[in-house]
Amino acid sequence: MSVALASEAATLRICSPANGEFVGEVEIDTVESVRAAVGKARNGQPEWGARSIRERCEVMLRVRQKLLENTDLIVENAAKENGKPRHEGLLHEVMTQLELLTYFAAESERILAPQSIPMRLLKQRTSYIQYQPRGVVAIIAPWNFPNHLGFGGVAMALFAGNAVVLKPSEFTPLSAQLLRRLYIEAGVPEACLQVVNGYGDVGAALIDSGVDFVEFTGSVATGKKVAAMCGERLIPCVMELGGKAPALVMDDANLDRALGAVLWGGFANAGQVCASIERLLVHEKVYDAFVPKLVERVKALRVGDASASSDIDLGPLVNRRQLDIVAALVEDAVAKGATVACGGHRIEGPGFFYAPTVLTNVTTDMDIVNRETFGPVVPVMKVSSEAEAILEANRSHLGLLAYVFTRSGSRGRRIAEQIRAGTVMVNDVLATAAAAETPWGGLKQSGLGITHSDEGLRGLCEARHINYDAVPWLSRELWWFPYEAKNLPLLRRLINLLYGSGLGRLFKAS
Incomplete structure (x- = not known):
């Protein structure tokens, strides 16, 4: 099965989602240029893969230094292209990259060392697993964290000895151009890091071009299509898809800490985070003490153009389509009986801004608690018991992240162990995304496989089993x-x- 592109020769014109101003443009790739990029990566990979792990780590440490030296440039680009507040550009798009590079530079030799297998039956033989690069890894990255999610995958694939072809989102190609330049200036072979630009058909052409592994981050609907293409071609893949994270505020929670966590966990990056709090489940015993304070804190959030000011908490949504989705979900909830405690409307003027919103009197028949919102909206539900909270937390078809707030460590862990999610955090939100040593992946329709962690790095390799004779003098079995x-x-x-x-x-x- 071959893939044809809908548009053969055009450009992606990037304008700021905050003010509409032109930021830059890139050429859209053709089928031929996608295949050429994969061919170039395949030709360059053997030399990179043949280097020792330590040699590759030394190059990646130089990448870390190059990113550190260009922090302001990366933050400025994120503010203009993506509308990110500068604090989030610094923490989410720079620091997370530096931490990942630091962890895997220190640990890749250990993680990818041959693993011996104790033999139970065949005592006359010995086995071990060796980890070898897969070859060419395709990474199809999202727009919400173009550096953290896109180049996090790039860095891990390079640590493992692969070459990479990155297809960034059509909304954030300039971030990919910038980081590719910095990676190459730091010493990553130019052939081993290719970037192709365009819409979904370019991603499809990339999968069809003979790559050896695919890592996709995006929506459930698109992820199913990508996984189907990979399955048809027997290409191993990782799918990092949507989330509908519940936050359970129990009757013994530290309410001050829970307030700060819910505020950040629900509204960071204007709610455009797959791990955002999209369902807030508050125990009835603390509901009246908690929700009004949350509403007041949300009303105080500062919304605006981060490219013009550093005193901004929330930027815009990425485009008009996402703005329309958020507005429609809120309108549906209100029509079905939800109360707008604050926000609930578009912000007039340039840019795709939506007021930070808290909804109460929310019920399970509303789309706002069933569909991924990806916007600055937190719907609140009152629960009467721990059991009810767990039941509601598990009701979703998605299972990426979940959060539990309680003063009791044992209770928190007990509740966490009953929630079907790839990661459950107790008394915190979002932060494990920055912990490269921990796995990141979802259950149910939130994805397949994991990124980050030792297991994630090994997954970017072929695991080859070697079995040899420990008693070489035996003439037969x-x-x-x-x-x-x-x-x-x-x-x-x-x-x-x-x-x-x-x-x-x-x-x-x-």
Whole structure:
């Protein structure tokens, strides 16, 4: 099955979502240029993959230094292209990259070292797993965190010895151009980091071009299409998809801490985070003490153009389509009986701004608690018990993140262990996204596989099993041809020894 592009020769014109001003443009790739990029990456990968892990780590540490030196440039670009407040550009798009580079530079040799396998049955043989680069990794990145999510995957693939072809979102290609330049200036071979630009058809062409692994971050609907393409071609893949994270504020919660956490967890990046709090479940015993304070804190959030001021808490939504989605979800909730405690409207003027919103009297028939919102809206539901909160938390078809607030550590862990989500945090929100050593991945329709963590790095490699003779002087094995009747009694005695109640324990793996 081949893929044809809808548009063969055009450009992506990028304008600020905050003020509409022109920021830059890039050419849209063709089928031929996508294939050329993959070919170039494939030709460059063997030399990069043949370097020792330590040599690759040294290059990646130079990348870290280059990013550090260009922090202001990266933050400024994020403010203009993506509308990010400068604090978020610094923390979410720079610091997270520096931390990931630091962790894997220190740990990749350990993580990718051969892993021995204790042999239980075949005591005369020895086994180990070696981790080798997959080849060319395709990364299809989202617009909400173009550096953290896009280049987090790029960096991990390079640590593992792969070459990378990155397809950034059509809304944030300038971030990819900037970071690619900085990576190459730091010493990453130019051939091993390619970028192709365009819409979904360019992503499809990339998958169709013979890559060895695909990492996709985006919506559930698009993720299903990407996974189907990968399945048809038997390409291993990781799908990081949507979330509908519940936050459970229990009756014994530290309300001051919960307030700060919910405020940030619901409204950071204007709610355009797959791990955002999109369902707030508050125990009835603390509901009246908690919700009015939350509303007052939300009303105080400062919304505006981050490219013009650093004193901004929330920027715009990424485009008019996302603004319309958020507005429609709120309108649906209000039509079905929800109360707008604050916000609930578009902000007039240039840019795609929506007022930070809290909805109360929310019920399960409303789209706002069932569909991913990806905007600055927190719907609040009152629950009467721990059991009810857990039941509601698990009702969603998505299972990426969840949050529990309680003063009791044991209670928090007990509740967390009953919630079906890839990560459950107790008394905090979002922050494990910056902890490269922890896994990031979803359950149910929130995705397949994981990124970050030791397991995520190994997943970017081929795991090859090597089995060799530990007793090289044996001339044959008992079970080889020719089969002889005289050997059957011996085989029976051996099986009794292995699996009976006698000496079988001696054959247990140590």
